[in-house]
Amino acid sequence: MVHLGPKKPQARKGSMADVPKELMQQIENFEKIFTVPTETLQAVTKHFISELEKGLSKKGGNIPMIPGWVMDFPTGKESGDFLAIDLGGTNLRVVLVKLGGDRTFDTTQSKYRLPDAMRTTQNPDELWEFIADSLKAFIDEQFPQGISEPIPLGFTFSFPASQNKINEGILQRWTKGFDIPNIENHDVVPMLQKQITKRNIPIEVVALINDTTGTLVASYYTDPETKMGVIFGTGVNGAYYDVCSDIEKLQGKLSDDIPPSAPMAINCEYGSFDNEHVVLPRTKYDITIDEESPRPGQQTFEKMSSGYYLGEILRLALMDMQKQGFIFKNQDLSKFDKPFVMDTSYPARIEEDPFENLEDTDDLFQNEFGINTTVQERKLIRRLSELIGARAARLSVCGIAAICQKRGYKTGHIAADGSVYNRYPGFKEKAANALKDIYGWTQTSLDDYPIKIVPAEDGSGAGAAVIAALAQKRIAEGKSVGIIGA
Template identity: 55%
Template sequence: MVGIGPKQPPSRKGSMHELPQDLLQHIKRFEETFTVDTAKLKEIVKHFVKELEKGLTVEGGNIPMNVTWVLGFPDGEEQGTFLALDMGGTNLRVCEITLTEKKGAFDITQSKYKMPEELRTGTAEELWEYIADCLQQFIEFHHENEDLAKLPLGFTFSYPATQDYIDHGVLQRWTKGFDIDGVEGQDVVPPLEAILKKRGLPIKIAALINDTTGTLIASSYTDPEMKIGCIFGTGVNAAYMENVGSVPKIAHMNLPPDMPVAINCEYGAFDNERVVLPLSKFDEIIDRDSPRPGQQAFEKMTAGLYLGEIFRLALKDLLESHPGTIFNGQNTEKLNKPYLLDASFLAAIEEDPYENLSETADTFHSQLGIRPTQPELEMIRRLAELIGTRAARLSSCGVAAICTKKNIESCHVGADGSVFTKYPHFKARGAQALREILDWAPNEKDKVSIMAAEDGSGVGAALIAALTLKRVKAGNLAGIRNMDDMKTLL
């Protein structure tokens, strides 16, 4: 947790005065491009709140505000053994989770499988067969020669899906660089269950969830102060609990207005209309050359998938617009390859502990074949710092918007994802942005604290499967499609 008045990471501006004048001008230009001041943050949050409300009111808004049919938080008494399948942007993970008798405790066994690159643009059948392969391997390894009864599965499918039921989800659109034919507009549960059945695997999908919803539920399992679950990783997103009465688009279902329901915001698509976000020309290029131009505007400025590419484009622009200014006489051909650099490249630069930035020099030489001068290293460091800071500050706008909309004055926010857990200073920069947006007094303790989440994609998926079966048993069947299958799992 960030404490009182989070200490900001040291900026290297102090070592800039010795740089050549032309490099200083370029740094100044980068600072103008990537700096987001308090007034802009507040303007973004104001528009963000309107978009959240619009998504709850009508279908088809930029921010879908998907109803998940997760109806309430766990009480810590949930028990049983559940499978969890986590399909993220980079890896596929299979977990077996036992919720034990001890309140809020669990045991977990898991295996991770890398999503093959060719799968991202392959066919639906290839995707479901690959997932079934991984599940089968896991079951055969951990339960060899065991006669298993039906295993309830929580499927974490971290892509925007419309859910009329908790055991169903129609993919709205691919994100995170995926573009697999034959899946968009389709329910993703039946084709996977059909392949599992064909293989004789005793697995039934009890709940389809998003990783943010899982993060929210898993974090609240161990911390009752948790009110929001966030992902800051390959993509960005958040989930929180809303009262049914505040979701006009499901008013026709005549559910109790005070019944809680988790909302998966899918706010990576915030401001697709380009109303308020401070887009740079590099953001415009990323959008233009992406598989889905015009979509996921917010995500493309803040998510790990894009930070290294923004950095590459900024350097490439400098090389082309002012030839001879940097890396003079060296072969910079490698910088022409899109997405060659990822967020970990920037993280390594920001983590370089040496005054002479020797680790950054080594990284540039090993990955790009370039030997930067000392002044160039200072500029590189400042550029990485600016891009990382902008991402953290903009990311806080989503959290601030949910707090503003819900009138939440204080809470914990469970955050997961590689950028949150591994990118240096991301937490401190985000906390500082929240202080500015929400107007906390200089010495006031943070009221909204963003902290590392429990394993939402694994433990959260298992908990939601458990919560679903628990309410089937209690006769609360709202948002459940396949009642017969659910009853066989009890």
């Protein structure tokens, strides 16, 4: 999770008149390498479309384009009580979602902190026992009189998992510090269901979902203009509805009760776009981040645009300036010379500094790193932060433009969530204006843009519940919820 600081009034830009020529030259160099012109955005979008198509082909490509097995659009009339659980890095969230049947919903939720040792327990049952015990505690609290009918549950499992049907999730590999044996390469749904059944809790796991797909479906439930769900946070991702007949890799794998025109939610996982380095305008700092990462050559798009990396791009550029003798002269940089010591809250706070002399930025560098800065150095730091944030916002909408162009959408709402979207200063406006540049719209107000990025509904809560409702209906009608034989 990227933690961004509290919001402040939009900062004043200040004059560059007092910045010496040598620093102005460095600022101009940064402006050249971090500015993404319209032509580049359009070229990135064009290549993005071809990569999305590759991901849907039998051969496959860099972008996984994972079918989410949500094969219906929500009507907004779905109603009833549903449970959702979201297993994240530090907490288990349990949510009771009451779907109103009129495009509204109410939620009640509790969080249960995962004991640290559980992430690496050698007992594979322990995690599922913890989740089942938490569910029981929640149910006992919410339904003291007991439950007459089983409650369907949607499980947001935020780890790489392959699915041949909606109620299955075969863990590919643990991430987020988890390393529990005998779960990788196995379906996690029966493991959880076994512990729920053992405790006589009337709950049935009917859907396992990805949070981005949940964002798409929850937002569609409340707003039928929704065309995509997107996440701009620690990572970047998008989900949308494609058509089964256009998904080459599913040909011959779908049962006869799924018509070719049926929709299919696709979890793109497009942080891996352009791993071949064909079109994205990488700087030497992006190349360093990639080469020194645990997985070089992977997640190229994410490494240039997501919240996990923006602070590190800023730090690398400042260290470069220091090594060339332009800033931080004769100072101890031992605290600053550590990879990822700056998270994305740093450039965000620097951009939000409301003072003409950038006093908050001065305090930040002194208190955190023991570095004294001049006003002129702070103006370089501020401009560099703005450029890095703007580049991320502009590049990140290429995935939106690519999917909208691929599907032929001229208008619609893009439901967005994530810490960068919600908290990074100016991100929403810069992202919207980048879409305007790609399309060449003439409208002057963000509210009038044909394709609008809007705040999303809760994907891992309401989204999981709506998907559970859709899955339960398909199962009750005897319809397929996955590939033939799954």
